[in-house]
Amino acid sequence: MNDVQTQISTQVSAMAENLIGSEIIKLGGEIRDLIAKGNKIFNFTIGDFDPKVFPIPQELKNNIIDAYAHDMTNYPPANGLPELRKAVVHAIGKYQGLQYDAEEILIAGGARPIIYAIFRTIVDPNDKVLFPVPSWNNNHYTHLTFAQQVFVETKPENKFMPTVEELLPHLQEASLLALCSPLNPTGTVFTQEGLTAICDAVLAENERRGPNQKPLYVMYDQIYSMLTFEGVQHFDPVSLRPEMRPYTIFVDGISKSLAATGVRVGWAFGPMDVIDKMKSILGHVGAWAPRAEQFASAQFMNDEKAYEQFIQHMNTEVAARLNGFHAGIQALKNNSFAVDSIVPEGAIYLTVQFDLKGKTRSNGTSIKTTADITAFLLEEAHLAVVPFSAFGASSESTWYRLSVGTATMQNVSDALKDLETALQTLN
Numbered sequence: 001m002n003d004v005q006t007q008i009s010t011q012v013s014a015m016a017e018n019l020i021g022s023e024i025i026k027l028g029g030e031i032r033d034l035i036a037k038g039n040k041i042f043n044f045t046i047g048d049f050d051p052k053v054f055p056i057p058q059e060l061k062n063n064i065i066d067a068y069a070h071d072m073t074n075y076p077p078a079n080g081l082p083e084l085r086k087a088v089v090h091a092i093g094k095y096q097g098l099q100y101d102a103e104e105i106l107i108a109g110g111a112r113p114i115i116y117a118i119f120r121t122i123v124d125p126n127d128k129v130l131f132p133v134p135s136w137n138n139n140h141y142t143h144l145t146f147a148q149q150v151f152v153e154t155k156p157e158n159k160f161m162p163t164v165e166e167l168l169p170h171l172q173e174a175s176l177l178a179l180c181s182p183l184n185p186t187g188t189v190f191t192q193e194g195l196t197a198i199c200d201a202v203l204a205e206n207e208r209r210g211p212n213q214k215p216l217y218v219m220y221d222q223i224y225s226m227l228t229f230e231g232v233q234h235f236d237p238v239s240l241r242p243e244m245r246p247y248t249i250f251v252d253g254i255s256k257s258l259a260a261t262g263v264r265v266g267w268a269f270g271p272m273d274v275i276d277k278m279k280s281i282l283g284h285v286g287a288w289a290p291r292a293e294q295f296a297s298a299q300f301m302n303d304e305k306a307y308e309q310f311i312q313h314m315n316t317e318v319a320a321r322l323n324g325f326h327a328g329i330q331a332l333k334n335n336s337f338a339v340d341s342i343v344p345e346g347a348i349y350l351t352v353q354f355d356l357k358g359k360t361r362s363n364g365t366s367i368k369t370t371a372d373i374t375a376f377l378l379e380e381a382h383l384a385v386v387p388f389s390a391f392g393a394s395s396e397s398t399w400y401r402l403s404v405g406t407a408t409m410q411n412v413s414d415a416l417k418d419l420e421t422a423l424q425t426l427n
Helices: 003-009 014-018 023-036 058-069 082-096 111-122 138-144 164-173 192-209 242-247 272-285 291-302 304-334 370-380 409-423
Strands: 105-108 128-133 148-153 176-180 217-221 248-253 266-269 339-342 349-354 399-403
Touching (some): 014 138, 058 291, 082 105, 082 266, 082 291, 105 111, 105 272, 111 138, 111 176, 111 217, 111 266, 111 272, 128 138, 128 164, 138 148, 148 164, 164 192, 176 192, 192 242, 217 242, 242 248, 248 272, 291 304, 304 339, 304 409, 370 409
Parallel strands (some): 128 148, 128 176, 176 217, 217 248
Antiparallel strands (some): 105 266, 248 266, 339 349, 349 399
C-alpha cells in the first residue's frame, strides 16, 4: 500500500477520532491483566456482577431457555413485545404509582441504547447538555451527539447529589438535563425536597420558553431504583410534579435489579412524541432486546411473588456488602486513618475517600496526586477502585467509587484487612 492509500485509509470522522473510551472499562481491563499475571487484587472497579456471586433469578434463566426452545429467534416489534411493555406498565404503576400506556414504553437492548436514543432525539449539534459530576458517561453521549457539555461539580456535604442552586444558573442555556438516582457512581439518592426544587426550576424555565421554543427535557436514569435500602425512598420527577410528564424521559431496565447486565433488556417511558422518535432511531440502529429475553423478562416480572422475593434478596445481599465496607472504613477513620465514606443508600456503590496526599510510602516516595493514591491502593492494599475523576470530577478529587457487584462477604473482610495493613505503612 502506498503512502496516499495509507493516508486515506486511516482517516476517520472527527467525532470518532476524538472519542474517548470508557475510563472505567479501560481501568477494569488493566486490573484483569494484573490478575491474570498472578497479582492479588480485590477488583471493585466495574459496575457489573459476578454471576457466580450474583446469579440472575433461576426462573428468568429457565424462561429464557424455554423461549429459545420455542424458537423465539426472529425480530421483535420495534418498540418491544406487547407482553413486556404491559409488564413494565404494571410494574411502574405498582412500585412508583405512575400511570403510563403501553404505547409510551420503548424496549431496547439495555439502558445504553435508550440513553443514546434520548440524546439523539433531544439534542441538536452545539446544543448544551447539563449534568452533575461525578456521573456516568454523560460526557461521552454529549460527544457522540456533537453537543456541548455543561457540568456542575457536586459536593460531599450533599452526598454528591446536585442541588437546584448548582443547576439553576445553567438551565436557560440547556436542551437536556441528565439526572440519575440512585446515582452511579455514588450510591446516593435524591431527597424529596431536593428533586422537587429541581423540578420546579425546570417547569419555570419551560414556562419562560413558551410553546415556540424547544423545551428543557430531563433524562431521568432510574436503572438502580429497585436497589434502594431500608429507610431510603426513591423519588422521581413525575410523581413529585405531574406537570413534569411532558418533559421527562425515564431510563430503566432489569440490568441491575435482577443482576442481568448481559441479558440486555432495558426500557424508556415518557412523552409519546419523544418515544416515537426514539423508536425510529433504535429501529435503524437495530438496538432491540432479543425476542426470547423480552418474553422471558415479561414472564418473570408478571410472577410478582418470585420477582419481589428476588428484589428483596438482591437488596439484602448488596446492602450487607456496602454496609460492611462502610462500617470498616468508618472504623479506620475513627482510628485516625485519612479515609471516609458516605452512608450507602442504593445501587451497588460505596463512595469512599482516601485523603492520602502528603503521605509518604514505605519505599520513600511521596503521594502527591490522585494517581499516586490509586497506585498506592493497587500496589500496597491490593485494592482496585475507580477515582471520581473517571466520572468527570476534578483530577484533584480524592473520592472513589467502590462497586460490590463481584464481592463476597469474605472479600469485604479481607479487603479491609489489607487496606488497614497498607495504611499503617504510611508516614
